[in-house]
Amino acid sequence: MAERAQRRRSALIAGASTVVVFGVVIVLIVSAPGWDKVQQAFFSPQDFRASFPDIARKFKLNVRMFLIAEVFILVFALLLALAKSSRSALLFPLRITATVYIDVFRGIPAILVIFILGFGMPGLQIDGLPIDPVFWGIVALVLSYSAYVAEVFRSGIDSVHESQRSAARSLGLTSAQTMRHVLLPQGVRRVIPPLLNDFIALQKETALVSVIGPIEAARQAGIYTARSFNYTSYLAAAAIFVAITIPQTRLADWLIARQRRRTGTRGNA
Amino acid sequence: MTTPKLAVEHVWKSFGDRDVLCDISLQVANHDVVCLIGSSGSGKSTLLRAINLLEPIDDGAIRLDGTNISEYGLDENQIRRRIGMVFQAFNLFPHLSVRKNVTLGPRRALGQSASEATARADDLLGRFGLTSHRDAFPDQLSGGQQQRVAIVRALAMDPELILLDEVTSALDPELVGEVLAVIRELKSSGMTMILATHEMGFAREIADKVCFLDGGRILEEGPPAQLFDQPQNERTQAFLGHVIEAQRP
């Protein structure tokens, strides 16, 4: 009983302090001398309504880009992780290549990769090479994000205890079979939450592809602004991005919490 | 003279500049049970891992049916399939059900069909009283049940030899008995085994030969009655004195 009363009091305090803090912040902003202008420029309901449909329509391009990119990232990153985790002397060249690749692409800002591929590749004018900037934008995102995701995969594989490898090898499984049936399934399961976080970042970064031409949601918002001299359209674009990323963020948090609960209560034999 | 099932000949192994196995020689006849005793760090696990080719040796030879299996360039997987291993911490695959733990080796390493491997797994699980747990996951089982599953997993490969590394050391005392009972049954079915163990009473009961390891050397070996009742080496005497002291209720 005392515990429930305590909990109710905590909830009350949390609620009250939230109302007070946000109340003060809002009052301060609204009473600022330039507020009227800012409200007009950023929070205009008419402009929100006017710009939203076009932006939502262009957002389909963002969705298409990240969905395609995510599939290729999963495959490419997994190959990179396997190459970097390989132990056999025969595969040494592969291991070096993967290591260098990951180091390099984790170091280059994604926007530079987009510029280089988006302007460079079509510029080569090689027959048969696509010139569609959306294509090169997706390729750039895949190249860039695979380096991160590969490290996520690898940390998952590495986190599986050495004794699992011993057990699998003692059954006569080859090292490839050990990876496929024992290490990978356990490792991947553990890194699903961080993987989801990388994908959330990727989904926002699809906006960067607009620098080489394609008109996606963020760019469409900019076009509206240029025409109307009103910035509310940016808010509309932001709202759309937030609407799809927040559920995924909650999901990632929930998965992490669940994992922590599990490893907390159950020993790993 | 018949060829022993397993012969370890003058094996040396070091980690860095630390010698962990020093000139180890050991013979295991078919259907015999050999127990390795010795304090922690004496090299028991390393010797078992070396026999299963999980740890490369620096010098010497390990022969299975007379064939040198420690030679460089042999197909290690082919050899490991013939030697079962059971670990102190069970090392079951936590993402697989009991049944899948048991069938993984036969399916992937021996190329058995799913139905063939499953039939054999169910058979063995039944023999060791685990039928009701076959769809469970390892973390839903007691330590004793997990270790029995680990033994079944090794048996499903139809090994010629099983290595058991302190398989009861991680268990609560009341669960030790059920695992020892399984090992007893294996012995009566004629399985050749090498056990590293701290259970002196059990070693005396089940072993055909006991080896005392100390600092990576086999200091003394012999039938259990001789080694436990009339140890010759004074380090063996000291070790047994300590252990019996510690295991007295």
Ligand SMILES: Nc1ncnc2c1ncn2[C@@H]1O[C@H](COP(=O)(O)OP(=O)(O)O)[C@@H](O)[C@H]1O
């Ligand atoms: N992978 C390893 N690297 C370095 N030292 C090791 C390794 N494995 C075992 N050792 C050392 O080898 C010695 C023997 O270990 P081990 O074979 O596990 O003994 P036991 O099983 O008898 O307790 C110990 O001193 C241990 O620290």
Ligand SMILES: [Mg+2]
């Ligand atoms: Mg040991």
